[in-house]
Amino acid sequence: MLLIVHNVTFAQTDVFYTHNFVNNTSLNPAYMGSSDKMIVMAGMRTQWVGMDGAPSYSTASANVPFSLFNVNQGFGFNVVQDKFGVNTNIAFSGAWAVHLPLKGLGNLGVGVGFGYVNNKLDKNKLKPDNDGDPLLTATGDDVSNAVFDLGFGVHYYTDKMYVGLSATNLLGHKLSGFNTSAKAPRMFHLSAGYDIELPNPKWIATPSVFLSTNITTSNMNVGCKFEYNKLFWLGVNYKVADAISGMAGIILLKDIKIGYSYDYTTSKLSKANSGSHELMIVYGFNLRKEKAPKNYRSIRFL
Numbered sequence: 001m002l003l004i005v006h007n008v009t010f011a012q013t014d015v016f017y018t019h020n021f022v023n024n025t026s027l028n029p030a031y032m033g034s035s036d037k038m039i040v041m042a043g044m045r046t047q048w049v050g051m052d053g054a055p056s057y058s059t060a061s062a063n064v065p066f067s068l069f070n071v072n073q074g075f076g077f078n079v080v081q082d083k084f085g086v087n088t089n090i091a092f093s094g095a096w097a098v099h100l101p102l103k104g105l106g107n108l109g110v111g112v113g114f115g116y117v118n119n120k121l122d123k124n125k126l127k128p129d130n131d132g133d134p135l136l137t138a139t140g141d142d143v144s145n146a147v148f149d150l151g152f153g154v155h156y157y158t159d160k161m162y163v164g165l166s167a168t169n170l171l172g173h174k175l176s177g178f179n180t181s182a183k184a185p186r187m188f189h190l191s192a193g194y195d196i197e198l199p200n201p202k203w204i205a206t207p208s209v210f211l212s213t214n215i216t217t218s219n220m221n222v223g224c225k226f227e228y229n230k231l232f233w234l235g236v237n238y239k240v241a242d243a244i245s246g247m248a249g250i251i252l253l254k255d256i257k258i259g260y261s262y263d264y265t266t267s268k269l270s271k272a273n274s275g276s277h278e279l280m281i282v283y284g285f286n287l288r289k290e291k292a293p294k295n296y297r298s299i300r301f302l
Contacts, residue, residue, distance in 0.1 A: 014168055014187050015057045015082055017043055018237050018245045018261040019280045020210040020221055025061050026078040027189045027212075028166035029095030029111030030155035033065035033074010037255075037284040048265065048273035053085040063095075064287065072099040074109075091117045095151070106158035113151035113168070117184075120144035147171075149184075161194040185214035202229040223247075230254065242267050243276065257282045 017023045022041060025031045040062045048054035063076025074097045082089040093115030100108045121143040153166030165188075172183040193208035203226060210221040223237030225247065235247035243266055249259035263276035 014189075014212070015045070015059060015080055016210075016212065016219065016221075017045060017280065018221075018223075018239075018247060018263060018278050019043070019259050020191060020223075020237075021193055021206070021208055021225070022259070022280050022282060023059070024164060024191055025063055025076060025095070026059060026080065026093075027168060028153035028155060028164045028191065029113035029151055030097045030109035030153035030164060030166065031074075032063040032076040032095045032097040032109075032111055033072070033099060034097070034107075034109055034155060034157060034162075035063075035284065036065060036286075038062065038064040038287055039076075040283045041280065043278070043280040045276065045278040047276045048269060049275060049277065051269070051273040054273065055082070055084040057082040065099075072101075072107075073097060074099065074111075078115075086122050088120045088122070089117065090120075091115055093149075093151070097155075106156060106161075109153075109155035109157070111153050111155070113153070115149050115151070116146060117149055118144060118146045153189075159195075161192070163190075163192045165190055185216070188213050188215075203227070233259075237261070239263070249280075255284050257284075 014027060015023075023043065025039075025041070042058075042060045044056075044058040046054075046056045057080065059078065059080045061076060061078040063074055065072065065074050067073065075095070077092070077094045080089075080091045080093075082091075093113050095111055095113040097109045097111030100110070102108055148171065149168075150170040151166060151168040152170065153164060155162065155164040157163070168187045168189070169184045170186060172186055190211040191208070192210075193206050196205045196207070197203075198205055205224055205226050207224040208222070212219045219242075220240040221237055222240075223235060223245070225233050225235035227233040231251055233247070233249045233251075237245040237247060239245065243263040245261050245263040247259060247261040249257060251257050257280075259278075259280040259282075261278040263278070264270075265273060265275060
């Protein structure tokens with residue numbers, strides 16, 4: 001989702017991965033602490049390889065579960081760098097969630113996120129149609145600003161399924177530091193997945209759906225991951241009207257998971273690029289050697 005302002009293209013600070021089930025914590029604060037392990041994740045994505053100024057982004061996150069006053073909770077943070085054309089956005093965010101048992105019906109997480117976003121535009125990369133644009137004649141090589149923003153989410157989950165709803169960019173912060181009324185649109189996200197045991201019980205299929213919208217425009221992903229005996233997984237994903245993707249990953253030492261995906265563009269942009277590449281690394285570990293058993297787990301990835 002892009003905004004055009006003063007002939008400048010701005011990338012959206014919400015970033016989306018083909019492995020969307022891994023990236024839920026950056027888009028929904030209620031996922032923080034939904035696993036019984038501390039989860040550390042790093043990801044990077046190069047979009048539309050071969051296309052000048054195409055998006056690329058990287059993320060790092062960590063979240064940890066804890067109990068306070070006999071209430072299961074979670075806290076975590078995300079760092080996102082998003083580059084597109086002449087723009088570089090860097091976002092730092094933290095999130096806190098409370099997880100409530102629903103008397104045998106699963107669990108409900110409710111979370112709030114708070115963050116800082118820095119938007120920077122490199123004027124040296126601009127190629128204006130007309131001379132004298134006040135943006136280009138302003139002092140300095142860069143135009144930038146720093147803003148505060150908020151997010152909110154809910155997350156329902158059992159040992160076999162999850163459904164999450166969230167809203168980000170709630171304050172609708174301005175995208176740049178120059179004179180413009182352009183703002184990052186408020187975004188709404190839906191994510192859901194379900195574990196299905198196949199006839200061979202060593203195989204687990206997890207169909208999932210991810211929908212993101214700012215009301216005016218939407219992105220939708222549907223896919224399925226097939227995991228074998230907690231050793232590796234294969235999967236396919238379809239980004240409606242955009243791309244079809246293949247996923248593969250390996251699980252090392254039960255706690256380290258490395259995933260790769262390749263997107264083949266199905267839109268008209270297919271003639272201008274050679275696809276997109278994505279790499280994800282996730283590490284989950286117990287904070288203590290012995291932990292009391294919990295009445296839930298997360299099927300997001302770990």
